[in-house]
Amino acid sequence: MKVLVPVKRVIDYNVKVRVRADGSGVDLANVKMSMNPFDEIAVEEAIRLKEQGTATEVVAVSIGVRQAQETLRTALAMGADRAILVIASEDVHQDIEPLAVAKILAGVVKEEAPGLVLCGKQAIDNDMNATGQMLAALLGWGQATFASELKVEGEQATVVREVDGGLQAIRVRMPAVVTVDLRMNEPRYASLPNIMKAKKKPLEEKTPADYGVDVTPRLSVVKTTEPASRKAGVMAKSVDELVDMIKGAGLV
Amino acid sequence: MATLLIGEVTDGQLGLDATAKAVTAAQALGEVHVLCAGASARGAAEQAAQIQGVAKVLVAEDPALGHRLAEPTAALIVQLAASYSHVVAPATTDAKNVLPRVAALLDVMVISDVTGVVDADTFERPIYAGNAIQTVKSSDPVKVATIRTAGFDAAALGNSAPIEAAPGASDPGLSQWIEDRTAHSGRPELTSAPVVVSGGRGIGSKDGFAIVEGLADKLGAAVGASRAAVDAGYAPNDWQVGQTGKVVAPNLYVALGISGAIQHLAGMKDSKFIVAINKDAEAPIFQVADFGLVADLFTAVPELTEKL
Numbered sequence: 001m002k003v004l005v006p007v008k009r010v011i012d013y014n015v016k017v018r019v020r021a022d023g024s025g026v027d028l029a030n031v032k033m034s035m036n037p038f039d040e041i042a043v044e045e046a047i048r049l050k051e052q053g054t055a056t057e058v059v060a061v062s063i064g065v066r067q068a069q070e071t072l073r074t075a076l077a078m079g080a081d082r083a084i085l086v087i088a089s090e091d092v093h094q095d096i097e098p099l100a101v102a103k104i105l106a107g108v109v110k111e112e113a114p115g116l117v118l119c120g121k122q123a124i125d126n127d128m129n130a131t132g133q134m135l136a137a138l139l140g141w142g143q144a145t146f147a148s149e150l151k152v153e154g155e156q157a158t159v160v161r162e163v164d165g166g167l168q169a170i171r172v173r174m175p176a177v178v179t180v181d182l183r184m185n186e187p188r189y190a191s192l193p194n195i196m197k198a199k200k201k202p203l204e205e206k207t208p209a210d211y212g213v214d215v216t217p218r219l220s221v222v223k224t225t226e227p228a229s230r231k232a233g234v235m236a237k238s239v240d241e242l243v244d245m246i247k248g249a250g251l252v
Numbered sequence: 253m254a255t256l257l258i259g260e261v262t263d264g265q266l267g268l269d270a271t272a273k274a275v276t277a278a279q280a281l282g283e284v285h286v287l288c289a290g291a292s293a294r295g296a297a298e299q300a301a302q303i304q305g306v307a308k309v310l311v312a313e314d315p316a317l318g319h320r321l322a323e324p325t326a327a328l329i330v331q332l333a334a335s336y337s338h339v340v341a342p343a344t345t346d347a348k349n350v351l352p353r354v355a356a357l358l359d360v361m362v363i364s365d366v367t368g369v370v371d372a373d374t375f376e377r378p379i380y381a382g383n384a385i386q387t388v389k390s391s392d393p394v395k396v397a398t399i400r401t402a403g404f405d406a407a408a409l410g411n412s413a414p415i416e417a418a419p420g421a422s423d424p425g426l427s428q429w430i431e432d433r434t435a436h437s438g439r440p441e442l443t444s445a446p447v448v449v450s451g452g453r454g455i456g457s458k459d460g461f462a463i464v465e466g467l468a469d470k471l472g473a474a475v476g477a478s479r480a481a482v483d484a485g486y487a488p489n490d491w492q493v494g495q496t497g498k499v500v501a502p503n504l505y506v507a508l509g510i511s512g513a514i515q516h517l518a519g520m521k522d523s524k525f526i527v528a529i530n531k532d533a534e535a536p537i538f539q540v541a542d543f544g545l546v547a548d549l550f551t552a553v554p555e556l557t558e559k560l
Contacts, residue, residue: 017383026384098352099361125378127495128364129348133322134356142426143322145349148489158430163345164443164498166490169430170321176426179497182496183483218361222387230521233542239555242527242545249543251504251525252339252471252560 001115001174002044003055003153005080006105007039007062009071011127023223026125035071038120040078040122042180044187045150046118047079054152055116057081061108062238063101064090069203076198084108088215095126100208100215102134107211108233109139114175116157121146121179132179142172148198254283254307256332258341258350259300261288262320263432265475268295269444270342271304273401274410280369281338283307287418289328301413311419320346324421326353332418333358333394337372343398343499351396360392366399381495382518402501402522403442416458435488442474442491447504450476450493450520451486454509454530454549458486463553464508470557476500479517494519509549512537529553 011017011026011035018027035043049055054233061084062068072083086104089151109117122129136143144150144159148167151158152174161168162181172178190198208215236242246252255278260267266288266406270362278284285304288297289312297311310332316324329350333339333348341347343365355362367385368376374389375397449471451464461475468475477487479494493500493519505523510516512528512535521540522525528541531548538544 011380017380021382025386026380028318068487097361099359100357102356122496125380127377127381128352128362130352130355130362130364133349133352134362136322137353137356138324140424142350142424143353144320144427146345161345162489163432164490165432167432167486168319168432170319170427171430172427173425181489182479183489217361218392219388219390222370222389224379224384224386227378227382227385227521230526230540232539233526233544235538235547236543239545239552239559242529243556244557245543246527246560249525251527 001055002057002059002112003049004109004112004114005039005042005046005058005060005075006117006119006131007043007060007071008036008074008123009062009064009068010036013037013124019224019226023225025093025221025224033067035074036120036123038122038180040187041182041184042118042120043075043078043080044185045180046079048061048185049152054068056097059084059114061105061114063085063096063104065089065092067092072203073198074190076201077195078188082201084206085203086206086208088208096215097217098128098130098134099218100213101131102138103213104211105135105211106210116152116175117177119177119179121181132177136177142176144170144172144176146181147178148183150178150179150184171234199235253335253337254285255281255338255340256336257284257286258339258347259286259288259296260297260342260344260346261290261293264290264292264295266299266342266510268299268343270344270401271300272406273404274342274399275303275305275338275407276404277366277369277399277485278329278338278340279305281372285310285334287312287329289317289325291315297415301415302409302411304411306411306413309413309415310418311415312420314420316421316423321427322349322353323426324423325350326357327424328421329354330357332349335449336394338395338397340397340399342401347398351398357394358394358396360394362395363388363390363395363397365404366397367400378518381515383514400499402499439468440472440474442476443498443500445474446502447471447473448476448500448502448505449473450478450510451481451508452510453480453484453540455486457480461486463549467506467553467557478510478513487547507537507541508553510537511535512540517553530533
């Protein structure tokens with residue numbers, strides 16, 4: 001079984017986000033970029049499936065700017081076998097919407113015919129939480145979102161999902177789209193020899209036109225602003241003082 | 253055209269708070285119809301019909317809809333969507349599972365986690381874990397959106413909207429429910445509780461959470477946790493408050509041993525009042541707390557529980 005893992009290049013999760021003064025978005029020029037943390041978990045899970053003998057090949061795919069090839073090299077260094085880069089924009093500030101990404105991925109799926117698409121449940125930049133579900137819809141496949149456990153058993157997979165009430169276990173018919181949540185695994189670090197080896201692994205470049213997809217956004221950004229900030233309050237010196245403050249404010 | 257609001261139905265029960273808050277948000281868009289779907293959904297529909305501002309309730313009962321599986325639920329909504337300008341739902345894990353699928357089937361974008369409705373096409377939503385708020389305008393013929401309910405007041409009850417049967421679902425049979433593993437604590441539900449007491453990595457162990465639960469029970473509060481505490485196995489995943497967990501806005505939020513990572517703040521900074529106890533005076537949580545105390549949790553929290 002071939003596993004396709006879509007990965008996104010996003011602002012590193014440790015970087016302080018700055019809203020551009022003109023309100024057009026978040027400043028991404030000269031900022032450290034990394035693989036979306038949820039996608040890293042998906043890559044790790046795909047590699048583990050290969051190590052267990054369940055998967056035969058892991059193909060990483062990224063849709064975005066040319067620089068996303070660094071993200072793909074990271075996936076290759078972790079253990080993916082080859083990569084596909086779909087260059088959909090020249091501008092690092094242009095985010096390709098999940099619907100367009102899902103359409104391109106559907107095109108990739110038609111060419112690659114994977115038995116499973118494993119992706120992160122959301123990207124930490126646009127926080128949409130949509131691409132996996134949209135891809136499953138376009139393919140007419142089943143979906144198992146927010147997964148913390150995945151067991152592939154022949155023609156079906158058992159997935160434990162993190163939901164509001166706790167956990168939900170479902171069985172999904174393969175091929176399927178599984179989106180992963182934080183607690184599925186802890187992604188490995190790529191070793192230096194593997195980083196060197198990754199440079200020689202195949203990375204194919206494509207464009208949205210190759211899949212006949214128009215990436216024009218459906219949502220236009222009117223403005224981007226800083227959130228309302230809270231002010232630091234008062235510090236109590238003792239539990240007694242804190243009790244008085246809480247009671248004084250009528251909170252209990 | 254009207255708005256179709258997907259009511260939050262779990263095992264035949266309506267998530268009244270989430271649904272009523274979403275009704276408030278949806279009212280800005282025009283007439284609101286609520287869909288209650290499930291293996292049994294009549295009771296949920298009767299409750300939804302009482303929410304002020306609801307013009308009509310549609311009830312779809314079908315065993316295939318029983319466990320909120322994405323494929324049959326999305327198929328049902330898509331079938332109904334043609335007569336609506338908007339399809340919205342409270343941003344629960346169920347809605348986040350289903351609505352992007354609906355949007356793709358309708359060839360439109362989904363607008364996730366809406367925190368503000370500017371007009372029928374224009375919405376505000378947080379991005380970058382709440383570090384920025386983006387206003388987006390949709391050019392799609394149908395707007396499909398999930399509503400982050402924490403910022404909206406629940407619509408009042410006292411209505412009696414008509415209830416109509418919706419067509420059943422066609423189950424494509426792509427997935428099957430096995431089981432729900434839900435713990436029933438007897439405490440209030442996290443996203444609607446007026447008081448929330450949360451523990452973080454500073455709690456140090458699963459057993460240590462007893463002090464968090466002790467204070468919560470004293471205050472009649474729901475219990476929450478930071479991602480660090482959940483990842484460390486101190487608390488179950490459904491307690492997680494934060495950008496990728498639950499977003500809460502109670503009257504009082506008590507943060508115990510929580511440093512205040514951006515990811516966590518995104519899930520609770522709209523709380524009306526925040527109290528933080530942490531042994532680290534430099535913890536960022538103190539920059540958003542109304543009242544703070546630098547102290548050892550294991551002496552301060554039991555003392556606080558006793559004295560409140």
